[in-house]
Amino acid sequence: MVAGSPALWASQPASAAHDATGYPSRPVRIIVPVAAGGSADKLTRLVAERLTALWGQTVVVENVAGASGTIGAARVAKAPADGYTLMQQGEGITLNAILFNQLPYRTDEAFTPIIKAVVNPQILVVNPGTGIRSFADYLARAKAQPGTLTLALPGNGGIAHVAHELLAQQTGAQVNYIPYSGGGPATLDVLAGHANATLITLAAVTDHVRSGKLRALAVTTPYRSQALPTVPTMAEAGLPGFAVESWQGFFAPAGTPPGIVEKINRDIQTVLSMPEVHARLEEMGFKVAGGSAADLAASLKAERPRYARAIQTAGITLR
Known part of the structure; x- marks a missing residue:
C-alpha cells in the first residue's frame, strides 16, 4: 500500500x-x-x-x-x-x-x-511524582533502568511512537510503551499516575503543564512553542539535529x-x-x-x- x-x-x-x-x-x-x-x-x-x-x-x-x-x-x-x-x-x-x-x-x-x-510540536511530559525534572533526567533513568518508565502513547504507531523510537535509537533510552485510543485517555492516565509519561501533541496538555499537574521536559520541533516558551527543544536539551513536527x-x-x-x-x-x-x-x-x-x-x-x-x-x- x-x-x-x-x-x-x-x-x-x-x-x-x-x-x-x-x-x-x-x-x-x-x-x-x-x-x-x-x-x-x-x-x-x-x-x-x-x-x-x-x-x-x-x-x-x-x-x-x-x-x-x-x-x-x-x-x-x-x-x-x-x-x-x-x-x-x-x-x-x-x-x-x-x-x-x-x-x-x-x-x-x-x-x-x-x-x-x-502544525504543532510533540512534547514530552511526565507526572511530577516521578521525580524526573529534566529531559536529561528522563534519558538517564530510561537508560539506567530499561523498560521501567511507562510511556502512554496517544495511538500505537502514531507520530509520537515514531518520534520516541527515533529518540530511543539516538540515545539508547528504553521505555515501556502503553498504547491508548487517543491523547485524551493517555493524558488522563499520566495525570492519575497510572503511567509515568507521554509524548503527545503540545496542544493537548498546555493547560496541565501551566497548572503544574504535568511537567514538560522538551518539545520535538527545532523551535520552541510560543505557548510554552520556557520548554526547551530536544535539540537544545541534548539531541542535536532532532526534529519532528506533526500536523x-x-x-x-x-x-x-x-x-x-x-x-x-x-x-x-x-x-x-x-x-x-x-x-x-x-x-x-x-x-x-x-x-x-x-x-x-x-x-x-x-x-x-x-x-x-x-x-x-x-x-x-x-x-
Whole structure:
C-alpha cells in the first residue's frame, strides 16, 4: 500500500464552482478517528463551532476511535462523496499506510485532501511524582533502568511512537510503551499516575503543564512553542539535529466535487484567520498553517519517504 501516491494526490480536478451551489444544505459530520479530549478533538470542535455559524448548518463532530485511527478513516472512505462526511486527520494517514499490512481502504485512492489546518510540536511530559525534572533526567533513568518508565502513547504507531523510537535509537533510552485510543485517555492516565509519561501533541496538555499537574521536559520541533516558551527543544536539551513536527488537517472521501472541496478549504481558512480562533489555537500550542488542497497533497507526497525510512530503521510494525 502506498500512501500519498503522486498519481492520486496530484490528480484532483480543476475548479468547478457549480459543484458547491447550495452547499451545505444540511448538517455536516466530521469524523475524528481518535478518542475525545485530545488535541485533534479540540481543534475539530473549535473549527466545527465556527463553521456552524458560518454555514447556518450544524457541523457535528463524531469521535470514532480504534485501530490507530483506521476505523474512523474506513467510515469516511465508505461515505458518499458529497461533502457531508469529512475527516480530521494528520500524518497518521501516511503512517498507517506504511505500518499496516492491510487496511479496509486504499489510502492512495480513498481520500481527497482539503487543507492542512495547523502544525504543532510533540512534547514530552511526565507526572511530577516521578521525580524526573529534566529531559536529561528522563534519558538517564530510561537508560539506567530499561523498560521501567511507562510511556502512554496517544495511538500505537502514531507520530509520537515514531518520534520516541527515533529518540530511543539516538540515545539508547528504553521505555515501556502503553498504547491508548487517543491523547485524551493517555493524558488522563499520566495525570492519575497510572503511567509515568507521554509524548503527545503540545496542544493537548498546555493547560496541565501551566497548572503544574504535568511537567514538560522538551518539545520535538527545532523551535520552541510560543505557548510554552520556557520548554526547551530536544535539540537544545541534548539531541542535536532532532526534529519532528506533526500536523492536523481535513479530508473528504475521494470523488468529492472539487467545488465543494474548494469551498470547505476557503471557509476553514476563514475560520482559522478569525482573530479569536487564531489566538486560541496559538495559545493551545498550534501554529496555523492553511494553504490550498494542492499544498496538502504535496505535503503528503513529501512526508511518506521520510517516515517510511524512519519506521524501517526503528523496526516499528503493526498488523
